Amino acid sequence: MSTETKCNPDLVRERAKCTFDVNELINLFYGSEKATKERRHFEDAVLAVKELKDAIPEEYLSHKERYENGVRKATILRDVYRDYKAKHNRDPPPNQITKAVIKDISPFLLHNGMFVPTIAGQGTPEQQAEWLPKAESMQIIGTYAQTELGHGSFIRGLETIATYDPKTEEFVLNNPTLTSFKWWPGGLGSTVNHCVVVAQLYINGKSHGIHPFIAQIRDLDTHKPLPGVKVGEIGPKMGFQTANNGFLGFDNFRIPRKNMLMKNAQVLKDGTFVKGINEKLTYGTMVMVRVGIVGDCSFYAALAATIAVRYSAVRHQSHIKASEPEAQILDYLTQQHKLFIAVASSHVYRNAYLWMEKMYTNVMKELSQDKQDNLPELHATACCLKAVCSRDAGSLVEECRLACGGHGYMASSNLPLTYGVTIAAVTYEGERTVLLLQTARYLMKAWMAALKGKVLSPSVSYLLNSLKESKKPWQNTPEGIVKGFQHVSFGKVKAAYETIQKYMKQGKDYEDAWNLASVQLVKASEAHSRAILCEVSWEAVCSSSASPNLSRVLQQLAQLYLTYWTLETSGDLLLYSNITKDDLIILRDKYEELLVAIRPNAVGLVDGFDLRDEILNSTLGSYDGRVYERLMEEALKSPLNQETVNSSFHKYLKPMMEKAKL
Numbered sequence: 001m002s003t004e005t006k007c008n009p010d011l012v013r014e015r016a017k018c019t020f021d022v023n024e025l026i027n028l029f030y031g032s033e034k035a036t037k038e039r040r041h042f043e044d045a046v047l048a049v050k051e052l053k054d055a056i057p058e059e060y061l062s063h064k065e066r067y068e069n070g071v072r073k074a075t076i077l078r079d080v081y082r083d084y085k086a087k088h089n090r091d092p093p094p095n096q097i098t099k100a101v102i103k104d105i106s107p108f109l110l111h112n113g114m115f116v117p118t119i120a121g122q123g124t125p126e127q128q129a130e131w132l133p134k135a136e137s138m139q140i141i142g143t144y145a146q147t148e149l150g151h152g153s154f155i156r157g158l159e160t161i162a163t164y165d166p167k168t169e170e171f172v173l174n175n176p177t178l179t180s181f182k183w184w185p186g187g188l189g190s191t192v193n194h195c196v197v198v199a200q201l202y203i204n205g206k207s208h209g210i211h212p213f214i215a216q217i218r219d220l221d222t223h224k225p226l227p228g229v230k231v232g233e234i235g236p237k238m239g240f241q242t243a244n245n246g247f248l249g250f251d252n253f254r255i256p257r258k259n260m261l262m263k264n265a266q267v268l269k270d271g272t273f274v275k276g277i278n279e280k281l282t283y284g285t286m287v288m289v290r291v292g293i294v295g296d297c298s299f300y301a302a303l304a305a306t307i308a309v310r311y312s313a314v315r316h317q318s319h320i321k322a323s324e325p326e327a328q329i330l331d332y333l334t335q336q337h338k339l340f341i342a343v344a345s346s347h348v349y350r351n352a353y354l355w356m357e358k359m360y361t362n363v364m365k366e367l368s369q370d371k372q373d374n375l376p377e378l379h380a381t382a383c384c385l386k387a388v389c390s391r392d393a394g395s396l397v398e399e400c401r402l403a404c405g406g407h408g409y410m411a412s413s414n415l416p417l418t419y420g421v422t423i424a425a426v427t428y429e430g431e432r433t434v435l436l437l438q439t440a441r442y443l444m445k446a447w448m449a450a451l452k453g454k455v456l457s458p459s460v461s462y463l464l465n466s467l468k469e470s471k472k473p474w475q476n477t478p479e480g481i482v483k484g485f486q487h488v489s490f491g492k493v494k495a496a497y498e499t500i501q502k503y504m505k506q507g508k509d510y511e512d513a514w515n516l517a518s519v520q521l522v523k524a525s526e527a528h529s530r531a532i533l534c535e536v537s538w539e540a541v542c543s544s545s546a547s548p549n550l551s552r553v554l555q556q557l558a559q560l561y562l563t564y565w566t567l568e569t570s571g572d573l574l575l576y577s578n579i580t581k582d583d584l585i586i587l588r589d590k591y592e593e594l595l596v597a598i599r600p601n602a603v604g605l606v607d608g609f610d611l612r613d614e615i616l617n618s619t620l621g622s623y624d625g626r627v628y629e630r631l632m633e634e635a636l637k638s639p640l641n642q643e644t645v646n647s648s649f650h651k652y653l654k655p656m657m658e659k660a661k662l
């Protein structure tokens with residue numbers, strides 16, 4: 001980073017204070033020195049493409065122009081990926097450079113993120129051989145069309161119908177009602193020509209549940225919708241403006257039998273339905289993406305924290321001591337309280353993602369050997385971690401934005417867009433409450449098994465330990481806090497279970513009792529997630545290969561996360577663990593000490609996320625800290641500043657002022 005000399009002097013001083021090797025942190029965060037080198041090399045290659053640079057900020061483009069610019073850049077980016085693969089004989093390393101190019105969301109996100117994985121995960125080897133090469137090389141472009149106007153969460157309630165016609169060996173797709181129209185799929189609006197359509201299968205008038213089908217919806221040459229297809233874009237949203245979300249309806253639209261993805265269940269030529277070993281395997285792509293979202297949360301927390309911490313080091317406002325110059329706002333403990341939890345959480349989500357990824361890979365391997373025992377644990381864990389990390393990450397991004405004062409409200413800070421994109425993950429790929437209730441089902445089963453003294457899966461085995469350890473005194477150590485969160489989860493799971501029992505004893509059936517207990521059930525799932533996040537992240541830090549200097553700082557961050565959440569949820573801990581008021585006072589003091597201890601390394605820590613200026617895309621967060629210069633430079637790009645007098649003066653303002661004189 002040779003720009004050091006041009007840097008804002010505050011940032012230069014901050015970097016000089018850092019007590020650890022930032023490059024070591026970068027290599028640890030991204031896996032290895034080799035991984036860092038490869039990622040940077042690929043990012044360089046992308047950024048070297050001049051055509052990928054925007055002439056003016058996207059905010060000044062119309063909705064249509066923004067989309068068209070997004071498609072333009074997505075196709076060029078795709079070429080860079082292809083060339084890299086051809087040259088190196090492997091995919092580019094994991095990277096976030098798409099953010100530097102497509103500032104919002106790529107219209108190809110669903111193609112790469114769900115269309116291709118669904119063919120790979122749900123297709124037979126023959127189906128994979130037919131579609132994967134075309135999809136991976138972009139001869140066809142697809143999306144994942146599941147959600148409808150009327151149903152998103154309850155997918156068994158989807159209304160799109162696929163009726164098998166054995167005479168022609170085809171499925172006939174129909175959307176009989178307005179509510180049955182697909183609504184939301186990314187890229188559907190104007191980009192894709194294929195999609196995976198999730199529809200209710202009917203054979204001889206009998207329903208066989210929902211299944212994925214591949215449908216070509218647009219002509220490959222003209223891009224016109226095929227006869228029987230009604231397709232369009234759903235309009236502007238809070239974010240995702242370039243994702244090109246769309247709607248879709250079929251009217252007696254025929255697809256060949258082979259277009260039902262048949263790895264799990266099959267329809268034979270004569271219309272015989274062959275059930276899969278587990279109908280929930282059809283939901284596999286969603287599980288994969290939920291795991292990926294935990295990793296995305298780490299990225300968005302890191303991005304917002306980098307912007308807000310660097311800005312807070314450069315920004316001076318008011319005095320801590322009247323006799324001293326105006327303070328860097330990063331020196332206010334309240335500011336550290338707002339920001340350091342975002343830095344710490346990014347590491348926590350990263351470790352949780354790596355842990356979940358391992359669990360996912362193991363279960364996929366087991367499923368390939370027809371072993372399903374660990375699928376419920378994977379589903380339950382992916383659901384609650386996705387739900388909790390996305391909501392927390394959204395709140396952290398917003399807190400970082402607010403921590404930048406007025407400038408955080410500027411689009412050029414990139415914090416408003418980042419919030420719009422991050423918070424969407426609370427809803428997509430399974431709405432938060434709905435997913436937490438899925439985990440709660442699993443927790444209730446685990447609790448019943450615990451009561452019977454059965455062996456529990458690893459992620460819930462603490463329920464058994466907590467049952468035995470409920471009398472042990474509280475320990476104010478990281479390990480003690482992890483145990484404390486497990487006790488809270490234990491207490492909430494038990495309370496939710498007993499509430500269901502109470503309602504059932506009053507004569508309610510299980511479903512009504514479940515609904516009446518559901519606020520508690522959601523809270524139990526949240527507590528379970530927090531216990532996992534605390535345990536996994538603390539273990540990761542303790543077993544890391546970092547040098548003593550770096551290890552000390554990473555432990556401080558992990559302890560900050562543990563202590564922050566102890567204080568945030570002190571009521572729960574007082575209710576369900578053996579923590580005392582005195583312990584909480586000690587932890588409150590410890591929390592303040594941690595903020596002070598982390599303060600000198602704050603800039604080093606966000607440098608350690610290694611997010612380039614192009615990825616940050618922020619006037620407030622660049623490496624050199626030229627905040628005020630950039631704010632002005634960006635403001636001057638406004639089309640309103642390209643003319644001295646705007647025509648509205650002559651059209652409206654002047655006549656108004658003249659009328660006022662009369």
Ligand SMILES: CCCCCCCCCCCCC/C=C/C(=O)SCCNC(=O)CCNC(=O)[C@H](O)C(C)(C)COP(=O)(O)OP(=O)(O)OC[C@H]1O[C@@H](n2cnc3c(N)ncnc32)[C@H](O)[C@@H]1OP(=O)(O)O
Pocket residue numbers: 109110113114144146147152153154155156186280281283284286287288289291292293375376379427428429430431434435438441442
């Ligand atoms: C690693 C790299 C990844 C890359 C990641 C980046 C990619 C980026 C892509 C980003 C894409 C963003 C755009 C967004 C796309 C979308 O949003 S696509 C649409 C997503 N939609 C949803 O998520 C819908 C949510 N709803 C559901 O998932 C289900 O309907 C439900 C809530 C789970 C309920 O299903 P239902 O059929 O009603 O089941 P139940 O009766 O409640 O339960 C039955 C039992 O089945 C178990 N189960 C449910 N789901 C699964 C599953 N996926 N796997 C395994 N098991 C499952 C459930 O636990 C029940 O079990 P029992 O308790 O034992 O009965």
Ligand SMILES: Cc1cc2nc3c(=O)[nH]c(=O)nc-3n(C[C@H](O)[C@H](O)[C@H](O)COP(=O)(O)OP(=O)(O)OC[C@H]3O[C@@H](n4cnc5c(N)ncnc54)[C@H](O)[C@@H]3O)c2cc1C
Pocket residue numbers: 110144145146147150151152153154183184185186240245424427428429430431432433434437
């Ligand atoms: C940016 C974005 C991109 C998307 N991309 C895609 C895509 O590419 N493809 C696709 O198919 N879909 C996509 N979706 C749709 C998304 O998956 C759904 O919006 C999501 O699954 C939530 O479903 P819903 O909208 O039906 O919400 P609803 O289920 O209607 O939720 C509304 C409220 O009802 C509550 N609720 C619903 N059911 C229950 C229950 N059983 N118990 C308690 N409370 C309940 C919820 O908690 C929530 O508070 C996208 C959505 C967004 C926002």
